[in-house]
Amino acid sequence: MRQDAAGDVLLAGPAIRAVAAGARSVTLLAGPRGHDAATLLPGLDDILVRAAPWIEPDPDPIDPAGLRDAVTELARRRFDAALLLTSFHQSPLPGALLLRAAGVPWVGAASEDYPGSLLDLRHPPEHHLPEAERALSLVRAAGFDLPPGDDGRLAVARPLPAVRELTGPPGYVVVHPGASVPARRPSAHRTAAHVRALARAGYRVLVTGGPDERDLTARVAGEHAVDLGGCTGTAGLAAVLDAARAVVVPNTGPAHLAAAVGTPVVSLFAPVVPAHRWRPHAVASVLLGDQSAPCRDTRARTCPVPGHPCLDEVAPGDVVAAVDRLAGPAPSAPSAARPAARPPEVPR
Numbered sequence: 243m244r245q246d247a248a249g250d251v252l253l254a255g256p257a258i259r260a261v262a263a264g265a266r267s268v269t270l271l272a273g274p275r276g277h278d279a280a281t282l283l284p285g286l287d288d289i290l291v292r293a294a295p296w297i298e299p300d301p302d303p304i305d306p307a308g309l310r311d312a313v314t315e316l317a318r319r320r321f322d323a324a325l326l327l328t329s330f331h332q333s334p335l336p337g338a339l340l341l342r343a344a345g346v347p348w349v350g351a352a353s354e355d356y357p358g359s360l361l362d363l364r365h366p367p368e369h370h371l372p373e374a375e376r377a378l379s380l381v382r383a384a385g386f387d388l389p390p391g392d393d394g395r396l397a398v399a400r401p402l403p404a405v406r407e408l409t410g411p412p413g414y415v416v417v418h419p420g421a422s423v424p425a426r427r428p429s430a431h432r433t434a435a436h437v438r439a440l441a442r443a444g445y446r447v448l449v450t451g452g453p454d455e456r457d458l459t460a461r462v463a464g465e466h467a468v469d470l471g472g473c474t475g476t477a478g479l480a481a482v483l484d485a486a487r488a489v490v491v492p493n494t495g496p497a498h499l500a501a502a503v504g505t506p507v508v509s510l511f512a513p514v515v516p517a518h519r520w521r522p523h524a525v526a527s528v529l530l531g532d533q534s535a536p537c538r539d540t541r542a543r544t545c546p547v548p549g550h551p552c553l554d555e556v557a558p559g560d561v562v563a564a565v566d567r568l569a570g571p572a573p574s575a576p577s578a579a580r581p582a583a584r585p586p587e588v589p590r
Contacts (some may be wrong), residue, residue, distance in 0.1 A: 243271040243337050244327040245294040248279035248495035252502055254327045256394045257377035259285040263389040278476035282398040296336040316344035326351035327377045330369050335360055350384045374523045395524040396502035402481035408473055412485035414446040415565055419462045420455045421494035425545040426512045428553040434462045439558030441466035444572030487569035490561055493520055501525040506568035512552050513538040528564035530556045
C-alpha cells in the first residue's frame with residue numbers, strides 16, 4: 243500500500259521491485275494521485291485505486307459504504323501478505339485495520355504507535371533514511387530483497403513514448419515550475435527569471451506542467467522557452483525528462499520522475515520537509531534553497547514567511563551555475579536559443 247502522491251509512489255519503486263523478486267505477484271493499492279506514476283513502475287502485476295481519507299490532503303468525509311466496498315474488494319483477492327509504505331509523518335494503522343478487516347493474514351509496516359493485533363511486523367521507523375531506503379528497509383525486514391544487479395535506484399518501465407515531435411532533439415533543459423503544495427514551489431515571477439537566465443546562457447529550455455498548470459507554464463516560459471504545459475501525461479513527461487540534460491524543479495513528483503530516468507536535477511527545495519528524506523534519490527543533483535529558513539520542518543502547505551524567502555531568494559545565476567555543474571556549459575550561443583511554437587499534444 244502506498245496511497246499518496248506520484249512522487250511517493252515513485253520512491254516506493256525499489257521496495258516494490260524487491261518484493262516482486264520474491265513474490266508470485268504484486269499488487270499496489272494506490273491513491274488517485276499516485277495511480278499514473280504507479281503504471282510506470284517495474285514489478286507490478288496490478289494496481290488498485292482507493293482514496294485514503296487518513297492520507298489525502300483534502301479528504302472527503304468518511305464514507306462507510308466506501309470502506310465496506312474496499313474491504314470486499316481486498317477480501318475477494320485473497321492476498322497472502324501486505325506491506326504498508328508510509329512517510330515518516332503518516333500512521334500505517336488505519337490501512338492495517340482495513341487489511342485485517344479484509345482477512346489479510348500477514349501485515350507489516352513501520353510504526354511508532356502500539357499496533358495491537360494490526361501488525362505482524364512492527365518495523366521501527368528509521369527517520370534518518372531517505373524515503374526510498376526507508377521503504378526498502380521495511381521490505382527487507384519482511385524477507386524480501388533486490389535481485390542481483392539491481393542497484394536500488396528509482397526506475398520506470400521502458401520503452402517510454404516518443405516525444406521528439408514535442409521537444410526537438412535531446413540536449414535541452416527542463417524547468418518544471420509547479421508543485422501541488424504551494425509552499426514547495428517558487429513564485430512564477432522568480433521561476434520566469436530562472437528561465438530567462440538559462441536561455442540567455444545558451445540553453446534550450448522547455449517548461450513542463452500538467453493540464454491545470456497551463457497558465458503557470460505560459461507565464462514562466464514567456465518568449466524564452468517552449469511551453470509544454472498540458473502536452474503530456476506522466477509517461478510522456480518521463481520521456482521528456484529522459485532526453486533532458488538537466489531538470490530544474492521544486493520538491494514534487496517530477497523531481498522523482500527525473501531521478502527515475504537518470505536525469506540530473508537542480509532541486510529547488512523548500513525546507514518544510516527534510517531534504518535528506520525527500521531530495522532526488524541516487525541521481526546527480528544540486529540542492530538550492532535556504533534549508534535553515536524559519537519554515538523548516540513545519541510541513542506547511544502555504545509558506546508562513548512573507549516573501550517566501552527560502553525559494554524566492556534563489557538567484558537566477560545560481561540556477562545557471564547549478565545546471566552548468568550538472569550538465570556542462572550550454573552548447574549553443576545565446577542568439578541560437580529560440581523557442582519553437584507551442585507543439586501539439588501527443589498521446590499519453
